[in-house]
Amino acid sequence: MIATPTHTEGPGRRVGLDADAVVDCALAIVEQEGADALTMRRLAADLGVTTTTVYWHVGGREAVIGALIERHAQRIAGTEVEGDSARERVLSASRNLWESALAHPNVTGLAHRSGASSAVNFPLHIALARELESAGVRGPAARDALNAIVCCVAGFLVLRLRSTGPRDLSGESLWATVTDDGIDPTTVLALVDPVDLDRLFEPTLRAVVDRYVPG
């Protein structure tokens, strides 16, 4: 008989839980079912404990989300930058930002809503800053290039990842403006089409890179 707890239920029992297990479970819930599914009670239930146990190990909901985001950031930190020329490597590092967000839409959305959007992508931002330096962009120019690229990628992600529910386009009262004015309807309709964004991303990114990194 090894040194196991003498009782298996009630206060005082040991369930062998640590902060890492809690954060892993929280991250899994968010990735699979979205941020709204992450409640303290649901998280505790999945772990087989009470909500108060979660509070003891990592803290309240905000703390759980913070830890979850930081773990995800470390997970995507190892993404490789490809390309031969310095310019191509800058583009590759920028694309990594775009692709990692598309690969984990729920975590990305949660990080964005909780104001930690830069925290998740921190490792990838660093990687991009490194490639900019290799491309000869330094000082204030590097700062501007980094910010412009990050903003551009973030903008495409916002429209690309937004919930594609049918309840958008709100009232028909707004549509009246369009049909009245003789604007080509397909131009405006494309604002809702995420497929276009996948095609548009690359050339727009290149336009911004061209503006801020010489070559």
Add this chain to the structure above:
Amino acid sequence: MIATPTHTEGPGRRVGLDADAVVDCALAIVEQEGADALTMRRLAADLGVTTTTVYWHVGGREAVIGALIERHAQRIAGTEVEGDSARERVLSASRNLWESALAHPNVTGLAHRSGASSAVNFPLHIALARELESAGVRGPAARDALNAIVCCVAGFLVLRLRSTGPRDLSGESLWATVTDDGIDPTTVLALVDPVDLDRLFEPTLRAVVDRYVPG
């Protein structure tokens, strides 16, 4: 004695409330105290009624938010586009997108989180589409230009409006990567500075416009 209700409290009394008054009140709460302050109970309390009355007039929270966003969209619809050349007017219409969002950060953030980010800016998107047409950009080219510009503006807004809390930058474990690698710290630090974005917005916007509208 005019035809007033015979009783002033309890079920059956008339308070002279309509859907417009509810939406106005909801919009005021959001603009002044943020979206989190908009609860059904708070809204009802400000109107001097019960929560169920709000449900009767406009519906649940989602319906209130939808109506609130649509009203704001109509409010900003009248923004003027300035500029002599067609290209300058395209830039002006794009700037309107940026400035109206900065003027109403709470409503913008709520619209974005509730997946109605395109609904709020719908009138301004139409205005931009009109200027693109005047600039000779039509068909698929107009669609691409519109999407690219909207994405660019949205990206700058996302980083500009994100809650500038001190709890960002999460763990110090991430910072270790930076100091180890000899990256210029000021380059990365600038990611948190919103002032830089105000300066960067215009030239980056011009780079995107240059790419998609000739002239």
Add this chain to the structure above:
DNA sequence: ACCTGAACACCGTTCAAGT
């Protein structure tokens, strides 16, 4: 140190009831 049980103060929503 680790975990439970009960409780508190909120929230959105519904339903029967009033005039």
Add this chain to the structure above:
DNA sequence: ACCTGAACACCGTTCAAGT
């Protein structure tokens, strides 16, 4: 048609208590 009161099922969080 318009409005109330009470209730339901949730939520995050706290606190005393157990081993």
